[in-house]
Amino acid sequence: MSSETATMTVANAPSHRASRIDRFLMQGGIVITFLVVAVVATALIEPRFLNRLNLLNVMRNFALLLIPSLAQMLVMTAGGFDLSVGAVVAATSVVTAAVMLVGSGYFPGMELVVILASLVIALGVGALVGLVNAGLVATFSLSPFMVTLAMMSVLMGIALYFTQGIPIYGVADSFIANVGRGQFLGLPIVLWIGLAVLAACIVMQRFTSLGRHIYAVGSDQRSARLSGVSTGRTLLVAYMLAGLLAALTGFLMTSRLGSGQSTIGGTLALETIAAAVIGGVSLRGGVGRAELVALAALFLSVIANAMNLVQVDSKYQTLVLGAVLIISLAIERLLLRKRQS
Template sequence: MNSTAASTAGTERTPHRVGLLDRFLMQGGIVITFLVIAVVATALIEPRFLNRLNLINMMRNFSFLLIPSLAQMLVMTAGGFDLSVGAVVAIASVVTATVMLVGSGYFPDAGVLLILLSLAAVVGVGVLVGSVNAWLVASFSLSPFMVTLAMMSVLVGIALYFTQGIPIYGVTDTFVSGVGRGQLLGLPVVLWVALAVLAGCIVLQRFTALGRHIYAVGSDERSARLSGVRTGRTLMAAYVLAGVLAALTGFLMTSRLGAGHATIGTTLALETIAAAVIGGVSLRGGVGRAEHVALAALFLAVVANAMNLVQVDSKYQTLVLGAVLIVALAIERLLLRRRQA
């Protein structure tokens, strides 16, 4: 009798322990563990990591990765991909510098006006690119992977043809000093912008009908349509938001670089997908939380900063990023099998 009770208790405790582990992993435990290990290891190996100037620089780089990663998360949660985020960043950078360069001839002393005009222009670019992506995917049932890959090629070609690979100068000093290098309450201005975008994404996902519809479309588009969700409009909203956020990233990166570059953002497609997957966004859609993606982006920023501090060759940095992505995909597959078991 006692042995039977002990055996029963043992079988009850094991699923409980497994359930707690699964819950921890599903609630961002993987990325939190990765982040803590990366921060502690870097601080021990390289004391310069905790230097204030280094931390400020890392926060800026984190911001430039966080915003497009949130864009990628929105599209992936809706069941798609957006390989054009890096190209949108590049074209937005070129547009920002061009508008400021041309506008300065008409409004030479209106730095704030030029900033607002260039921001309006890049938002328009983001809306246009996102709309075309969504229209092709939703109207013709084309593969999001192929559509956005083609869009990436088109945008990169336009940017390189327009600039001939030469940076476009003429960015206003107000923009560079106030946004790119500016600080507010001791933190970079671009970080505050990125945190505002993060807060907006969290509100969108948790408290709006659009957020619920994006999850529904990503989980099962047919069931969502039968439930009354306008799947075409939902996909349009997800891709347009992604395009706007990617364009905003290019706008902010221009403030940091002080010029428009057609060659920036070349690795952002891989980096944003890595941040999304490490942050728990499912490749099949319907799963993903903005705060977890933010932690994953911070983890990647810490890893990149650590490799720069110890002077690891940039080619090996790309190798490390690919290896981390493979590990994240393997973990996602193992968790899926555990839930289905």
């Protein structure tokens, strides 16, 4: 139980071994090891991994996992949890496609306007969900886990009710061509967007008071409040940013799939939590760095791609995901225990 706090007192760690283990953990040793092993092993076992087209595919999938993983990280570092990420992605995918379908009827020939309108409305939905999540968590001090679990049930219900599980077609062609399949300087547009979000998160965490407040609220709400941080507002911003990022993911996924789908995002809660946790985000809040979460998301994208290449049944992919999640946490625990002895 006290091992978690042990990582924080790195400065006065007693033994040499302890400080070495600390440095390994703090600098993302686990995730970097995982990533290097996965890339090397995949490249050796299946040389097709290094094909240009395959790498582009990995990058697209990476970007679409990176953005919601950063959303999960924001909430988790603030001491929360967001199981509704996948449901927001599904709901906003439906919203994006529905707005385009309706909008193109009213404004024929003005595709750009319609696309932007769908983005704005999707982001609005995401922000609203974040607002409700944060409102319930902060105002009534409810368990974020239960609130977002219930929110997931509600959102999935809404998305499925309005679509009855049928994809919404009629997405603008230029949207699919320029965003979903678009490239800039030889790299996918969605990757650029993902990297921009990553850069923004890193800057936010390191150089802004918001970043410091999120860490403070996440590590100890009481002392954060006592030292003048508005905990309610900080939680609100964290959940709303997470909702916005999930909505952005829903928007981008629609451009990839070419339709609005209420059934996507089912495993996204697990995947984003896995990326965050493997990237060293603490489940107790207060600890987590965007760049390490990005490496973890890349790692997960690489092993998913590797399993596709060697044609592992997609059902076993969830097994690997679950096992990797548990193993990475077990390694961290055991290292911390070794450090204490």
